[in-house]
Amino acid sequence: MDKYIVTMLGEKDHGKSTLIGNLLIATGSTTDERVREARVKGKRWEPAYILDSFSEERENEMTIDTTRAELVHKGKMFELIDVPGHLELIKNMMSGASNGDFAVLMVSVKKGEGFRPQTRRHLFLSQMFGIKALAVAVNKMDIVDYDERVFEKAKREVGDYLRSINFDKPVFFVPVSAYNNENLVSNSGNMGWYKGLPLAGLLMDFAKRYYRRPKSGGDGVRAIVQDAVETDGSKALFCVLYNGTVRVGDTVRVEPDEAKARVKRLHLKGRSVRSASAHSNIALVLDKDVDVGRGSMIYGSSVRPHRKGTFTARMFVINGIRSAEAKRLFIRTNNNDIPLKGMRIESTLSPVTGNRSRGGGSIATNDSATVSIILARDYPLERYEEHNELGRFALYRGEEFVGVGIVE
Amino acid sequence: MMRQDINKLEEKSIFIIREANAKFKNLAALWSMGKDSTTMLALARKAFLGKVPFPVIHIDNGIDFPESYKFRDELAKKWNMKLIVAHSKIREELSGFSCCGANKTDALKEVMDEHGFDGLIVSIRRDEHGIRAKERVFSPRNKEFKWDYKNQPAEVWNNYTSKLERTDHIRVHPLLDWNEVDIWNYIKKAKVPMNPLYFSKEGYRYRSLGCTHCTVPLKSDAKTIDDIIKELEGTKVEERSGRQQDKEKAYVMEKLRALGYM
Numbered sequence: 001m002d003k004y005i006v007t008m009l010g011e012k013d014h015g016k017s018t019l020i021g022n023l024l025i026a027t028g029s030t031t032d033e034r035v036r037e038a039r040v041k042g043k044r045w046e047p048a049y050i051l052d053s054f055s056e057e058r059e060n061e062m063t064i065d066t067t068r069a070e071l072v073h074k075g076k077m078f079e080l081i082d083v084p085g086h087l088e089l090i091k092n093m094m095s096g097a098s099n100g101d102f103a104v105l106m107v108s109v110k111k112g113e114g115f116r117p118q119t120r121r122h123l124f125l126s127q128m129f130g131i132k133a134l135a136v137a138v139n140k141m142d143i144v145d146y147d148e149r150v151f152e153k154a155k156r157e158v159g160d161y162l163r164s165i166n167f168d169k170p171v172f173f174v175p176v177s178a179y180n181n182e183n184l185v186s187n188s189g190n191m192g193w194y195k196g197l198p199l200a201g202l203l204m205d206f207a208k209r210y211y212r213r214p215k216s217g218g219d220g221v222r223a224i225v226q227d228a229v230e231t232d233g234s235k236a237l238f239c240v241l242y243n244g245t246v247r248v249g250d251t252v253r254v255e256p257d258e259a260k261a262r263v264k265r266l267h268l269k270g271r272s273v274r275s276a277s278a279h280s281n282i283a284l285v286l287d288k289d290v291d292v293g294r295g296s297m298i299y300g301s302s303v304r305p306h307r308k309g310t311f312t313a314r315m316f317v318i319n320g321i322r323s324a325e326a327k328r329l330f331i332r333t334n335n336n337d338i339p340l341k342g343m344r345i346e347s348t349l350s351p352v353t354g355n356r357s358r359g360g361g362s363i364a365t366n367d368s369a370t371v372s373i374i375l376a377r378d379y380p381l382e383r384y385e386e387h388n389e390l391g392r393f394a395l396y397r398g399e400e401f402v403g404v405g406i407v408e
Numbered sequence: 409m410m411r412q413d414i415n416k417l418e419e420k421s422i423f424i425i426r427e428a429n430a431k432f433k434n435l436a437a438l439w440s441m442g443k444d445s446t447t448m449l450a451l452a453r454k455a456f457l458g459k460v461p462f463p464v465i466h467i468d469n470g471i472d473f474p475e476s477y478k479f480r481d482e483l484a485k486k487w488n489m490k491l492i493v494a495h496s497k498i499r500e501e502l503s504g505f506s507c508c509g510a511n512k513t514d515a516l517k518e519v520m521d522e523h524g525f526d527g528l529i530v531s532i533r534r535d536e537h538g539i540r541a542k543e544r545v546f547s548p549r550n551k552e553f554k555w556d557y558k559n560q561p562a563e564v565w566n567n568y569t570s571k572l573e574r575t576d577h578i579r580v581h582p583l584l585d586w587n588e589v590d591i592w593n594y595i596k597k598a599k600v601p602m603n604p605l606y607f608s609k610e611g612y613r614y615r616s617l618g619c620t621h622c623t624v625p626l627k628s629d630a631k632t633i634d635d636i637i638k639e640l641e642g643t644k645v646e647e648r649s650g651r652q653q654d655k656e657k658a659y660v661m662e663k664l665r666a667l668g669y670m
Binding site: 283 | 542566
């Protein structure tokens with residue numbers, strides 16, 4: 001069955017791990033043994049310990065790295081990804097959030113907590129990572145006597161921000177008390193004024209109404225070569241088929257040279273087959289020896305890649321970069337590293353303040369930008385909107401991960 | 409336990425195993441003759457047109473079950489695998505955590521050094537333990553095998569880390585997304601040969617296999633794969649409850665991982 005990936009977003013101490021812990025217990029998705037194991041001697045019971053299993057995490061009451069927990073509810077399966085809320089751990093947050101189908105944002109109404117900069121960054125990134133729907137859990141309602149006005153205020157604040165970044169996904173708000181297990185799986189009597197679904201119900205609804213597989217355009221074949229291996233006198237190309245259907249006898253075009261060849265043999269999971277369709281790992285043998293290796297792209301004969309060496313991207317960087325240092329940067333896309341030759345910063349946007357500016361020589365830490373990129377060698381990329389998996393990349397400076405981007 | 413889509417899991421694991429084989433100069437895999445690492449080898453054969461292209465390492469402390477040795481030798485021959493047996497010492501004074509930690513890790517270090525492996529496939533799953541849920545697919549280790557879990561590399565979309573300057577080798581985890589019940593569904597579907605210790609004999613079977621010193625069987629009448637799947641779909645008991653080393657201290661896995669034990 002399909003498993004829906006749900007990224008849990010929000011600031012530190014707003015109660016994400018507590019919420020997940022209680023959701024797991026209330027739905028029977030965790031074992032008694034794990035609950036027993038999480039009861040730390042001499043400390044107040046904290047459902048978050050089910051997830052925060054590093055000893056440092058329990059001692060300091062914070063999540064260090066992304067963790068995952070499976071939630072099974074009424075015949076559907078969700079993978080909840082708990083990401084750390086701390087600013088310096090945004091790299092771990094991105095690792096966890098990049099594959100999310102939906103997101104749950106936790107906002108605390110406790111005095112001094114509220115809707116803060118890191119929450120804005122998380123929302124901005126989740127939109128960039130292409131989530132399909134968002135649930136905003138307004139937490140710690142028990143502290144404010146379940147006051148509907150406090151809930152409405154939080155709703156307005158988050159709503160205003162979402163409009164300011166042109167957030168275009170469906171959004172639902174639910175008032176909860178994660179610690180007291182209210183409005184998580186069933187509606188709480190303390191908040192009779194709330195007529196919507198509890199959080200778990202919202203997730204069920206998302207799965208039914210908004211789930212989509214990765215978007216890919218049309219039926220043109222697009223495969224990326226992972227490895228080329230000599231076997232029994234011929235060259236077998238191990239490829240990921242991202243789009244289309246490939247058949248024995250088809251004519252294909254091989255990037256970067258655009259050489260044409262025919263598919264002679266095709267293997268899928270160890271078996272010889274006549275055809276294979278998208279999202280499979282294939283091995284193919286071509287009828288002639290063309291220049292092909294790891295990172296080459298194989299196309300249907302009638303389609304061309306959208307962009308080869310020059311493209312525009314929207315990026316988010318976790319460490320500031322300057323356009324003058326472009327030659328030290330490389331992009332990693334589907335595990336292929338391609339160095340940059342140059343870049344021009346068209347405009348920058350701060351996800352926290354919403355401030356935009358034109359041009360400039362650098363992108364500041366934790367800012368977003370629209371950038372024109374020139375690669376040091378041709379590499380085929382697609383528009384992210386059309387081919388999710390072929391239009392996104394991670395950005396590196398040497399060994400250092402500096403950000404992510406999607407191709408416009 | 410609920411079943412996932414095993415076709416999707418299978419595709420992703422094949423992708424990861426191929427990626428590891430393409431990326432590293434000198435790749436090896438750990439094989440304990442248990443259900444997970446044997447399933448991983450079956451997946452590798454699917455990925456590489458019927459062959460396992462890398463050597464498989466058994467860390468042998470000499471006290472594994474006789475059934476396991478027999479299973480190892482027969483399958484290694486049948487699948488034509490390059491088997492490396494690394495002998496680890498048994499120090500009588502050590503038990504549980506220290507036994508597996510010190511003895512097995514020392515032997516693994518030696519064999520990694522001797523062959524210069526830069527990538528090592530380890531068949532762990534996220535559902536085994538809270539700590540394992542935090543692992544990356546490609547996870548760097550230093551010379552002392554230390555897992556720097558507070559500073560893991562970014563793994564955005566399916567872009568895995570490369571070998572970094574300060575790392576000795578990268579652990580590759582192709583089965584992270586699988587659950588115990590998925591493994592059994594796959595064993596059934598793909599007809600993966602299996603160690604007989606998993607099936608009930610005289611009212612007991614092993615659910616998780618360590619060596620003879622630290623593994624205890626559980627009460628079970630599950631004699632077939634279908635019986636096991638049915639049993640797992642109804643259980644609330646942790647898989648590794650028969651493994652002594654997990655129980656000694658709350659954070660023992662973290663210590664094991666930090667120490668570099670698999």
